[in-house]
Amino acid sequence: MEKQPCVYILASARNGTLYVGATSNLIGRIYQHREGLLAGFTKQYGVHNLAWLEVHERMESAILREKQIKKWPRAFKKRLIEQNNPQWNDLWPDLVSPSLASIGVEKSLSRLSPPSEPCERFSRTRLSSR
Numbered sequence: 001m002e003k004q005p006c007v008y009i010l011a012s013a014r015n016g017t018l019y020v021g022a023t024s025n026l027i028g029r030i031y032q033h034r035e036g037l038l039a040g041f042t043k044q045y046g047v048h049n050l051a052w053l054e055v056h057e058r059m060e061s062a063i064l065r066e067k068q069i070k071k072w073p074r075a076f077k078k079r080l081i082e083q084n085n086p087q088w089n090d091l092w093p094d095l096v097s098p099s100l101a102s103i104g105v106e107k108s109l110s111r112l113s114p115p116s117e118p119c120e121r122f123s124r125t126r127l128s129s130r
Contacts, residue, residue, distance in 0.1 A: 005062035009052040009081060012045055014088035018077055019047045022066035024059055030092055033103040052081045
């Protein structure tokens with residue numbers, strides 16, 4: 001499996017609790033958060049909706065970006081989400097299966113193991129703040 005470094009923001013709901021993370025296996029990591037397989041903040045506060053993601057070339061740059069975003073005030077994080085996802089839609093269904101998401105099959109996904117490769121639908125997000 002080819003690694004694809006990403007930074008992501010999870011939300012409990014629109015304008016809800018936020019969690020910023022970085023990973024080289026986005027689908028696997030989000031699956032772990034959603035299924036409560038990781039003890040900690042996201043499980044305790046029910047933070048499992050993928051609200052934003054950014055793909056990086058190297059893990060080092062993803063980690064630096066994660067640390068940068070974690071230091072930002074909440075308003076900056078909200079603005080980042082709303083630039084590309086103004087309704088705070090959960091991006092998970094489109095990430096794992098664009099065709100299934102359009103017909104509302106998200107609930108059946110919880111019985112599946114996480115796919116081994118990220119969907120190419122999501123590419124590097126360009127931000128004007130860079």
